[in-house]
Structure formats: C-alpha cells, structure tokens
Amino acid sequence: MDFASLVELFKARRSIRKWKSDPVPEELLTKAIEAAGWSPNSGGKQTYRVYAITSRATIDAIGRAVQEVTDYLASLDVDPADRPAVERWQKSSAFFTNAPALIAVSAGVYQSIADKLQARNIADPRVAAINRNRNIAASRIQTVGAFVDHLLLSLHVLGLGAVYMAGPTQAKEAIEKLLGTGQDEDIVALVPVGWPDEQPAAPPRKPLADLVTFIR
Numbered sequence: 001m002d003f004a005s006l007v008e009l010f011k012a013r014r015s016i017r018k019w020k021s022d023p024v025p026e027e028l029l030t031k032a033i034e035a036a037g038w039s040p041n042s043g044g045k046q047t048y049r050v051y052a053i054t055s056r057a058t059i060d061a062i063g064r065a066v067q068e069v070t071d072y073l074a075s076l077d078v079d080p081a082d083r084p085a086v087e088r089w090q091k092s093s094a095f096f097t098n099a100p101a102l103i104a105v106s107a108g109v110y111q112s113i114a115d116k117l118q119a120r121n122i123a124d125p126r127v128a129a130i131n132r133n134r135n136i137a138a139s140r141i142q143t144v145g146a147f148v149d150h151l152l153l154s155l156h157v158l159g160l161g162a163v164y165m166a167g168p169t170q171a172k173e174a175i176e177k178l179l180g181t182g183q184d185e186d187i188v189a190l191v192p193v194g195w196p197d198e199q200p201a202a203p204p205r206k207p208l209a210d211l212v213t214f215i216r
C-alpha cells in the first residue's frame with residue numbers, strides 16, 4: 001500500500017450514526033475484531049476484552065440503562081444556555097440501539113514493572129505524585145483506544161459503519177451487569193455497528209500548525 005492510499009483510507013472512514021436494519025454477519029464482526037487485534041497494546045499483553053453483541057434484547061437493555069442516566073442528569077440543575085443542547089442529547093443518547101450490532105470493549109488489568117514498584121511504595125509522596133501522572137496516561141485505557149481505532153478502520157474496509165462511543169459508559173455498572181463482565185475489567189468503549197444509512201460530511205480537521213510543535 002502506498003502512503004496516498006493509506007491517507008485516503010483514513011479520510012474516508014467516518015463516524016456512522018445511522019444504520020440500515022439488515023443484520024451484520026457474525027463472520028464480519030469476527031474478521032474486524034481479529035484484524036484489530038494487531039493494534040499496539042501495552043506490554044504486548046492485549047489487556048482488553050471484546051463483547052460482540054447482536055442480541056436485540058441486550059442492545060435495547062443497554063440503551064435503556066444509558067437513557068436512564070441521561071434522564072437523571074438532564075433533571076438536575078441545567079444552565080439555561082445549555083437547555084437546548086441538553087434536550088437534543090436527551091433525545092438522542094440511546095441512538096446506538098438502532099444499530100444491529102454493538103461491540104463493547106473493556107480494559108483489563110495492566111501492571112508494568114514500574115507500576116508494580118509504584119504500588120509497593122505508594123506511601124512515598126513522590127511515588128504518589130508519579131503514580132497520579134501514570135494514571136492520567138493509563139496504558140490499559142490507551143490500549144483500548146488503539147484497538148478501537150484499528151477496529152473502526154477494519155469495519156470501514158468491510159463496508160460497515162461504526163462510531164467510537166465513550167459517552168454510554170455513564171451507565172458502566174448496568175452495562176457490565178448486562179454483559180456479565182469480570183471483576184478485573186472496566187467497560188470503557190461501545191462501538192455500534194451496521195450497514196451505513198448515511199454519508200456524513202467529514203468534520204473539519206485543525207490545521208497542522210494548531211496541533212504540532214516541532215522541537216528542533
């Protein structure tokens with residue numbers, strides 16, 4: 001593959017939020033998940049788990065759990081200037097249930113040798129500060145990000161449409177209960193998947209100068 005084709009692929013993938021009702025063959029989900037397994041992962045340990053959900057009942061139950069939290073948050077004190085946006089969010093927060101498939105990704109436990117040392121010595125104030133920074137850059141979460149990015153590109157190449165979603169983790173406990181996840185994992189991303197029923201325009205990207213600093 002030449003570089004221009006790679007950039008073309010990156011530019012052509014879009015977040016898809018509207019799907020046809022046709023089911024997605026499990027074989028395609030498997031293919032995309034397997035391909036995305038080649039993403040970089042902390043310590044080479046692939047400390048994530050993937051839940052590929054095609055059960056209509058489970059997807060709808062996750063949607064209800066997410067909507068319940070949205071409704072609760074929307075019932076709290078709202079800045080009047082934010083009211084229209086809150087109402088839009090309330091109406092659309094379970095939109096992902098329109099997808100025929102939903103992939104949930106959990107972050108498992110990852111402990112590097114440095115993490116182990118920090119855990120043993122956390123009473124030392126300098127270690128505690130080091131550990132706070134380490135948690136901001138948590139490898140287990142970044143590993144899921146890399147996986148989901150590869151997953152989105154794989155699904156796109158297979159003709160499917162998907163969107164990376166962190167928002168629904170507002171109902172994390174309920175989702176984990178519905179999926180029967182283990183004690184040592186945290187659901188951190190949902191990816192609804194289906195055959196695209198929209199062709200959204202690409203949201204603009206910032207100019208490079210706003211993003212990049214060369215330290216020469």
Ligand SMILES: Cc1cc2nc3c(=O)[nH]c(=O)nc-3n(C[C@H](O)[C@H](O)[C@H](O)COP(=O)(O)O)c2cc1C
Pocket residue numbers: 013014015016017163164165166167168202203
């Ligand atoms: C970590 C992360 C979390 C996201 N969470 C949501 C979400 O909760 N709901 C949603 O509709 N889109 C979500 N998105 C999708 C972004 O809105 C989307 O990628 C962005 O607007 C750029 O559009 P594009 O993917 O079509 O290039 C998320 C993306 C990332 C990377």
